[in-house]
Amino acid sequence: MKRFLVAVLFFGVIGFCLASEPLTTTKSLVRLEGVTHATIVAMADKGFDIARAGFDFVEVVLNQDQIKAFAKLSPKSSVLITDLDKYVSDVLASQKAGAQYFTYDTMTQTLKDYVNKYPNICKLNSIGKSCEGRDIWAFKISKNPTVDEKEPRCLIMGDHHAREWISVEVPMATIKMLLEGYGKDERLTRLVDTRECYFVPMVNPDGMTYSQTKEKFWRKNRRKNSDGTFGVDPNRNYGYKWGGAGASTNPSDDTYRGPSGFSEPETQAIRDFAQRMQFSADITFHSYAELILYPWSYATGVTNPDEELFKKFANELAKFNNYTAETSSEMYPSSGDADDFMYGVCKSLSFTFELAKAFIPAPTEIAGICDQNVPAVLYLIEKSGTYGLVTPGGAQNIPTLDTFSAISALKDLEPLSHNDIVADRIQATMHMLAQRVVSEEANGESQTLLMLQQAASTDPSVQVAFKLANQCRTFEKLHSGASKN
Numbered sequence: 001m002k003r004f005l006v007a008v009l010f011f012g013v014i015g016f017c018l019a020s021e022p023l024t025t026t027k028s029l030v031r032l033e034g035v036t037h038a039t040i041v042a043m044a045d046k047g048f049d050i051a052r053a054g055f056d057f058v059e060v061v062l063n064q065d066q067i068k069a070f071a072k073l074s075p076k077s078s079v080l081i082t083d084l085d086k087y088v089s090d091v092l093a094s095q096k097a098g099a100q101y102f103t104y105d106t107m108t109q110t111l112k113d114y115v116n117k118y119p120n121i122c123k124l125n126s127i128g129k130s131c132e133g134r135d136i137w138a139f140k141i142s143k144n145p146t147v148d149e150k151e152p153r154c155l156i157m158g159d160h161h162a163r164e165w166i167s168v169e170v171p172m173a174t175i176k177m178l179l180e181g182y183g184k185d186e187r188l189t190r191l192v193d194t195r196e197c198y199f200v201p202m203v204n205p206d207g208m209t210y211s212q213t214k215e216k217f218w219r220k221n222r223r224k225n226s227d228g229t230f231g232v233d234p235n236r237n238y239g240y241k242w243g244g245a246g247a248s249t250n251p252s253d254d255t256y257r258g259p260s261g262f263s264e265p266e267t268q269a270i271r272d273f274a275q276r277m278q279f280s281a282d283i284t285f286h287s288y289a290e291l292i293l294y295p296w297s298y299a300t301g302v303t304n305p306d307e308e309l310f311k312k313f314a315n316e317l318a319k320f321n322n323y324t325a326e327t328s329s330e331m332y333p334s335s336g337d338a339d340d341f342m343y344g345v346c347k348s349l350s351f352t353f354e355l356a357k358a359f360i361p362a363p364t365e366i367a368g369i370c371d372q373n374v375p376a377v378l379y380l381i382e383k384s385g386t387y388g389l390v391t392p393g394g395a396q397n398i399p400t401l402d403t404f405s406a407i408s409a410l411k412d413l414e415p416l417s418h419n420d421i422v423a424d425r426i427q428a429t430m431h432m433l434a435q436r437v438v439s440e441e442a443n444g445e446s447q448t449l450l451m452l453q454q455a456a457s458t459d460p461s462v463q464v465a466f467k468l469a470n471q472c473r474t475f476e477k478l479h480s481g482a483s484k485n
């Protein structure tokens with residue numbers, strides 16, 4: 001009963017907070033304790049800028065009047081950051097050479113330098129322009145980068161939200177690791193040789209630049225809205241399930257969804273790019289909360305047909321960074337998110353990582369956060385060739401998939417083979433391997449058979465494929481023998 005009363009009071013306060021528009025502009029990050037999940041959902045729905053939510057608490061951006069109103073009801077509430085704008089300028093002031101956050105200009109220059117230094121394994125393309133006319137860069141890493149090869153494709157994105165500077169750093173650190181490790185490290189070389197990795201480290205370059213230069217605690221893009229306010233939340237503007245829960249219709253809110261789905265050039269650029277490329281898997285980086293989220297975002301209680309696969313994959317990713325893996329809407333439902341579009345429309349295995357314990361960690365923490373997360377990104381790149389086989393793009397790649405990845409897919413997907421689509425892809429992969437064994441044998445080669453034999457000796461899930469390959473060889477021998485007679 002007490003909980004019910006508290007919930008009712010909280011709803012009242014939410015209404016009051018919205019009715020009384022900010023009298024003061026200083027924004028703080030506040031932790032409210034003893035909040036029900038229904039209240040958190042209602043707050044998300046009303047356009048509150050929620051940074052982190054748990055079972056009975058929420059960390060949310062509030063102005064001073066809102067803080068006073070909530071404090072009456074949540075005596076255990078505490079202000080985590082008093083002045084968010086000052087916090088941003090302090091972080092900027094504390095930057096030292098060698099431990100700096102990327103800006104749009106330094107990121108662009110770094111990517112261009114990489115193309116000059118590693119022309120055989122990377123390529124830089126603009127996939128569109130932002131509201132203010134900045135190029136949105138997509139950086140490709142793969143052997144033969146100018147050719148669209150039939151290899152598993154994955155996409156790594158950062159900075160949908162302007163102030164989440166750390167979300168640019170992890171994609172950039174992954175790029176660095178792949179380029180510098182190519183030809184030196186066996187696994188990194190294999191990934192570059194057998195995958196097409198795409199990075200869009202800064203989806204929202206205008207917002208990022210505004211956040212870094214005007215010392216504003218800014219989240220959205222820099223669209224000039226029809227009522228004179230600025231900004232649409234790019235992560236409420238994707239067209240799949242656009243306009244539902246957890247997205248605001250008020251242009252001055254931080255979670256403003258825009259006038260229509262894909263009204264913004266930044267989300268249009270990602271939409272067109274993703275639909276053209278048919279990615280098998282993707283990660284969108286945000287901050288903060290140390291979470292790995294997977295669809296659906298737009299509502300609770302809606303079935304994700306690939307839930308089991310997402311859960312398994314997410315828990316494996318979480319082993320690298322010790323983050324908590326959960327359904328996106330468990331945090332709070334929100335519609336128009338990138339991950340729902342990437343999975344719902346593009347059928348990519350799509351994850352959102354909420355990095356770190358703060359929106360903008362101290363610059364000295366950048367390296368540690370990258371070290372913690374780059375291995376998870378490399379794992380996703382690797383698994384875009386195995387788990388990714390269940391996606392439409394992945395299925396198309398089966399005929400040309402490298403043998404190492406194909407055998408990994410048999411091992412990885414076997415526990416999920418009760419799912420019809422997974423079972424289908426396993427069959428297709430086994431037949432592809434058997435055909436490869438037969439055609440190699442016609443040329444006096446046996447590398448695929450030997451790899452299958454070795455894997456089958458330690459892993460029962462490969463034994464069926466090995467038997468099939470042997471049957472095909474025998475059949476082929478009999479057949480070619482018979483046709484000679």
Ligand code: 0X9
Binds near residue numbers: 235288297298329331
């Ligand atoms: O609200 C968002 O867009 C993301 N959180 S953030 O604090 N970085 O703004 C969450 C995206 C995933 N979606 C849901 N949890 N619904």
Ligand code: ZN
Binds near residue numbers: 286
């Ligand atoms: Zn975000």
